[in-house]
Amino acid sequence: MSDILIVSDLGKQFGGIKAVDGLSFAVREGDIHGLIGPNGAGKTTTFNLISGFYKPTHGYVKFFDEEISGLRMHHVARKGVIRTFQHSTLFAELTVLDNVLVGTHMMFKPSLTAAFLGRERQSRAKAIERANEVLEFFGLQAFVDQLAGELSHGHQRALGMAVAMASQPKILLLDEPFTGMNPEETQTMMGLMGKLRDTGITLLLVEHDMTAIMGLCDRITVMNFGKLLTEGKPLEIRNHPDVIEAYLGKQKNAS
């Protein structure tokens, strides 16, 4: 399988602090790829650099051989790179269905003239169809008319992924998807990710908690202090002395 996302010599500096410093790694098509590291390792910054939230100070990100770093976020999204956010970032005041409809925005581009003339029914029906498909996929079809803000935590996280899914990503970037979840919700979420991969979507997830994603990922990239620490299969990572030290050392500092 080929690499679809290539991060090369990526760097981001905030004032004098190098949050990400010369990071390079690649994500293979169809993989679930984990990006882990202790707190403050620069994972979320990397994520923000890939999704266009920040502009890199140096280096680049290529997606299907096309440079996407430096593009604005919605342009990156239009290339098929869709991200989710930490915590439950949703349109809390809109219904579950409307949340996902916003996600279909790119497939069914709204037209002003159609809106003026009230000629939107067809494309809207298609968008709703697509939204319902996605909601079914995530097991949310029972909640379509509920406000997103009223859902349980686990359902909110699923809805966050549903919104991203509705935009038909080629690669889905998930930012700490397991944070704040109980074991049962974690299990469901892991099942969902497996299902997503089976539909042909590549997944890149950032996670602080290493154990949660060991069983899930095909490959794992470990960061520390903004740099690449190591990369490999879960088993290799688990036993890698540098990784153990990075995590243990961090724990020592914390205590």
Next chain:
Amino acid sequence: MSKPQPLILLSFLLLAVVLIVLPHGLSYSQREILVFLTINILVVSSYRLLTLTGEWSLGHIVMMGVGAYGSALYTKELGVPVPISMILGALTAGIIAWGLSFPLFRMKGFYFLIGSFAAGEIIRLLWKRFRDPFGGPKGIKRIDPFPDIDFGFVRIDFFDPVNYYYFALIIVILCLVILWRIEKSMIGLTFHAVHWQDKLAESTGVNVRAYRTLALVISATFAGLAGTLLAHYIGTVNPNVFDIEQMVFVLTWAIVGGTTTIYGPIIGCIILTALNEIVLREIGLEQGRPLVYGLILIASVLFMPKGLEDVVKKVIELMKQHVFRGRIKDV
């Protein structure tokens, strides 16, 4: 949902009859007020479209002025026929708003509010400063009225407030239908999305800046149209017609009525105008308009932050429950 269809139809019919009959029961000056009220409904409704994206502007009234000045100048200086100049005036407001969107949408929230205020004041001061072509502080006078329409058997004279009211009413209703459709469309949904979580919207491929700009341009265009309706009725415009005090009135209508529904600002506008023109005029306290408006503004922010529309919503729910008792599960 489909059950109360005949009821809704009936109430629309009733509303239409009321709107048609209304001016005939009024005095001449009240008819004039009715014309202004109709125009103001368009101003406040177009303002609401912008607030859907979460931004509150203090320059909206100046956009109305751009339409009014534009249409007046196109007829006076270029000899453009009035109906066409009105459309051009509205478009001018849209274009100016588009131009202003570049600096203004680098700001958000309070900064946008202040920025829009500054931009509006600059435009207003330009009208005041440059006698040619804007007429300086005294503005533009003797603007062509809307031309009479002669059907042969009947001649419609738009100097008559009743006729102009019908004309304005038709235009305003048309605009409201368009505004309503925009809101109910996918574009309207995206406006809401931009309001509540702009980063999330952006991450799904929504060009947030473009949608903000779109809302600003549409709202300014309709405000501009309202301005042209005003200009060709009163026949004169000057910078003070579009000053911050007028803007505060628009703000008050929107806040008192509420902005989550399309009817909220309209209710606010009608009720406050009625209060002003009927109650204050009757007791001879017209001078007290700012006093009353100010107190109402404070009171509604403090005690009724959801606006009058919330009261209407509850009444509708109550009526539904009454009519279809048992069939509606809960609110």
Next chain:
Amino acid sequence: MIELLLQTGLNALFAAAYLSLVAVGLVLIFGVMGVINFAHGELFMLGAYVVVALYTNLQMPFFLVVAIGLIFVGLVGIVMEMTMFHPLRDNPLGGLVASIGFLMVIQALIILGFGVRMEHVPPVTQDVIVISEKVRLPVQRLFVILSALVCLSALWLFLKRTKFGWALRASAQDPEAAMLQGISTRTVSIIALFIGAALAGVAGSVAAPVISISPVIGHSVIVSAFIVIIVGGIGSLEGAVLASATYAFIHTVITTFVDGVIADIVGLSLMLMVLIIKPTGMFGTQDRV
């Protein structure tokens, strides 16, 4: 030419004096409450009308009237805190809108009480300091400049040297830190409103004999104050003072050599430009919105 510039500079100094009093009060209230007081120009106007009522009409001694203006307008500030800003403390936009309502109420009340006509307050002294043939400074204007110096220094001492001043500065950054020191945030916000309003009031009172007074002067005052606090960086007191001086000078020069409306346009454009390029202002670094 140099004399003209000197004279313009003196005029600017006078404008900067009362403008900085208004702007500093505005920034202080914003820092503590997080709300922009649109009615701040009207507080200036109220200060001027205290002088109209008590000095022009009742012939009370001028400086006593200025002191009364300071306290009276300060109390109006406390009323604002209690009726609007405190109940709306979690809703900055609501507070701003309410202050617009308050602005209209004050303006209407003054119109009901005094009418819309221009008021002229006779000067306390006709003395003029003659620096040269063409450079003169009326003593009345010197009063304004001196009051600004006195008030701003007093404020500075208060902020740096007293417990409450410390709490005021602390709560602008971190409300909880202030609470830890045993000073309730409520006390702090009441004090901030009193001082902020009183500064605007004293500016209006002391400037009353020099400016022309009408119920609508608040408008131009608040517009200038907005320009100044935006240019100065919205959280910064020093920035507000610096920007007041800069703006007053630019505005006075353009008014003298071109005309007043152009000066206003330039001022507003300056503010718009700062908002575009550096929303935190030219002198400030804080950003609370």
